[in-house]
Amino acid sequence: MAGADGDDSLYPIAVLIDELRNEDVQLRLNSIKKLSTIALALGVERTRTELLPFLTDTIYDEDEVLLALAEQLGNFTMLVGGPEYVHCLLPPLESLATVEETVVRDKAVESLRKISQEHSPVDLEVHFEPLVKRLASGDWFTSRTSACGLFSVCYPRVSSTVKAEIRQHFRTLCSDDTPMVRRAAASKLGEFAKVLELDYVKSDIISLFTALASDEQDSVRLLAVEACVSIATLLPQEDLETLVMPTLRQAAEDKSWRVRYMVADKFSELQKAVGPEITKNDLVPAFQNLLKDCEAEVRAAAANKVKEFCENLPEDSREQIIMTHILPCVKELVSDTNQHVKSALASVIMGLSTILGKDNTIEHLLPLFLAQLKDECPEVRLNIISNLDCVNEVIGIRQLSQSLLPAIVELAEDAKWRVRLAIIEYMPLLAGQLGVEFFDEKLNTLCMAWLIDHVYAIREAATCNLMKLVEKFGAEWAQNTIVPKVLGMANDPNYLHRMTTLFCINALSEACGQDITTKQMLPVVLKMSNDQVANVRFNVAKSLQKIGPVLDSNALQTEVKPVLEKLATDTDMDVKYFAQEAISGTTGSSVLGFLTLSICWPACVQRVFRDKGLKLNNGGHMRMSAKHDLQRRGDFVQENVSAAGVLRQARMLQSLHAAPGFAVNDCLILCCCTVKVT
């Protein structure tokens, strides 16, 4: 391979190896991430005899380097020569499993669990199990906590003698001196119980579970609650009462609120695990107590579970239990002193109506809904409104509408813009349920008022709301009710309101169709091209680009094109820019927007977009629903984009700027991604 003059193919590998020790963390990290390339070049033998011993001692490095190393080693089996040699990976992972940084240890344990499956049964006993023992009896708690996560993967595949040793080690760790180890053991108790023979579950696990559940540290006791779910699932019904219930009852009344909170939080799982009989006799009173707990956190957690708990009650006695035991507590929670409790309840209480049926809902639940609709805390009211659909199915929304309206109006005018924003988002849903007449009569004014809100986010949401309303009620409704009002704002003295007209047109043109767009909207847009404020003028250019696809080609050529050409000679730089953008987008073909995207974006970016369900369609713009996906920046960083690709992206970002429904901050997010990639 290597000739007398050297081999330039070795050069990149040589760089990678040297950079394992570069002063720059980023370069070290890059090298570690390409560890498989290095190993491949070294061959399996040198990887085993030279690379791994070196890596075993690099535990001085930064956390992120160690984390990457721990992850790489989990996929290294083939690079050290296959399953036969997989045990060579144990020493570096063992030292990584003892570092102080939890994320690194956890990743090392994850990799160890992975490669344990690649060990033959013999190797597992000769190499892997001794490692678990070493970790379990290590001097420092870090190694002992790591051991806790490894018992369950080797237990099923070892001889009965070794099994007995493993059980003994686990027992020891459950009573370790340091709370961290007991916490680790408690969190793995359920997992370990699952691989144990039932007899040992009864003899060993139960006593450990009982001990951990009465540990002096509440942070240990609360983990035992989680284990309770797994253990209860494993045991036959007749053993639950004696083996599990005493501990569970004790946890539900623990003196630490954190433990009680955990019980409340896991209540549905616990309920399923112990079955209907125990639920009836034991869990119902326990749940009542949690709903009446002295700590608000516990009450809130329990309130969150009200609906699920009631749903999972045995059918024969469900209604009776709810009416006599649960509902009285719920009634008290409606007037709780803590707003988090009330809003937790408000987010699920409507769900009870489907369980209890029409008559009970009207008689017992309706007064509660109405009370919550008048609650002083906006979040409570919002949670009720956002769940209206549940009640609608049972009793029809009309029952509520008289109280609903004042609540909505009040939220719509709330001083906090986030509250206003939240209620706007429910508006289409409400409109659908209340019907067009009610809407026109009571809510239309609100929706229009939001368009001139002093907060941009509200105006933006209001615009989007109109679009959804038109999709729901149809173009004719739009033409009669909202279009005239929107177009009227084009003459508003405030330029921000005039711009809102343009934003509304952007949003509505597609839903309103060609006729309304051409005849009513287009003239207004064109007229606004003479606005004295440059911001309005360049938004005219953007709007023309946006509504282009809805217009016929005649209007494009005779009306849109001249105006854009005039704007392209505007004195303002931005107006010129966006006019030119629009011209290149509109006049080149009858299809507007980002047809060019598929040509300009690097293939890898296109792939990302496709994977994320983003459409580079001929309509041109990415849909709002895709916004959240874009915000998961990590996805972009993974992609290898060339410098040229990044430049191209940057150029596209500029034009994305012009896409409606795609706010500036989204572009910024994309920009951030781009920068990260470089």
Place this chain on the structure above:
Amino acid sequence: STGVAGGNDFQWCFSQVKGAIDEDVAEADIISTVEFNYSGELLATGDKGGRVVIFQHEQESKNRPHLRGEYNVYSTFQSHEPEFDYLKSLEIEEKINKIRWLPQQNAAHFLLSTNDKTIKLWKISERDKRAEGYNLKDEDGRLRDPFRITSLRVPVLMPMDLMVEASPRRIFANAHTYHINSISVNSDHETYLSADDLRINLWHLEITDRSFIFEEPEDPSSRSFFSEIISSISDVKFSHSGRYMMTRDYLSVKVWDLNMENRPVETYQVHEYLRSKLCSLYENDCIFDKFECCWNGSDSAIMTGSYNNFFRMFDRNTRRDITLEASRESSKPRATLKPRKVSTGGKRKKDEISVDSLDFNKKILHTAWHPKDNVIAVAATNNLYIFQDKIN
């Protein structure tokens, strides 16, 4: 019995003094906190210059059996730098207000150090191996011709001289409006508290951007001018057993039983003779000094500081107390510390010092007691004195 007062079982004797002996003391060298780790193996001090100095216990050997109280420098690092809060136009001093060791979790040691605003978690670790061998350069650093690489070299680890490194692992910042006075690590080993004049924050050791705040409104009951100042608590310590709590106010130390919150079970006067001097102590700002206090390993004795480089010890069983002095004069190896007395009446006996001649610039605010042995560390301005017991 711990025999703090000497006599029957043992006396305190000098072991070591750290720090320069110059009369001119640089402000930055003034020790601002002292703390033993859980085993007593390490002793950390922080100073006004933002430095942390860690001393390691010298191993005893057959030819040098008296080394029990000897500590030598193990690691020194700059923990905090002076900063400026531009929003509030406020200088943030680098002074270390408190050091707390974490229970040992692996071969490395961890401690929390704090100045007025920022708490840092430090890792102190040893390294004795170094990687050698590059592909692209020679041992002497000369670059090799990249086109003449005929084989790949994997670095090899070689032994080297022991190196102690301190590296910052976490920075907990921007959570306190007032100055941080105190930090304390929880027994669950995953959370800790930090306290300023008004609030207490609860942190998770792995989470730096979030903490929970506790705040208690001030008690509006009216009090006289000085009584409020001198009754304000400058330090609180739990006993090792967890049953008792000790508080230090300006003139006294009180021991509280956690099972009885209405009054202390023991009260010890530290320097009652100052009660008549409160006016002048107010004028020279001394009344705002924050004296700390500490328990011995078995909770049977307590120690706290006073003025004139005096420090006091109280035996809780025998109720005996003693005043000792940390001074250069008695800094001879194995020299026994003589008890000191302050005269309060008109007549001054021999060996007594009058209240009026106490030096209020020399004060012992910070002291620490070894968790297992009778070894104490006492910070006097820029000097750290270490004393140990001497069996009679």
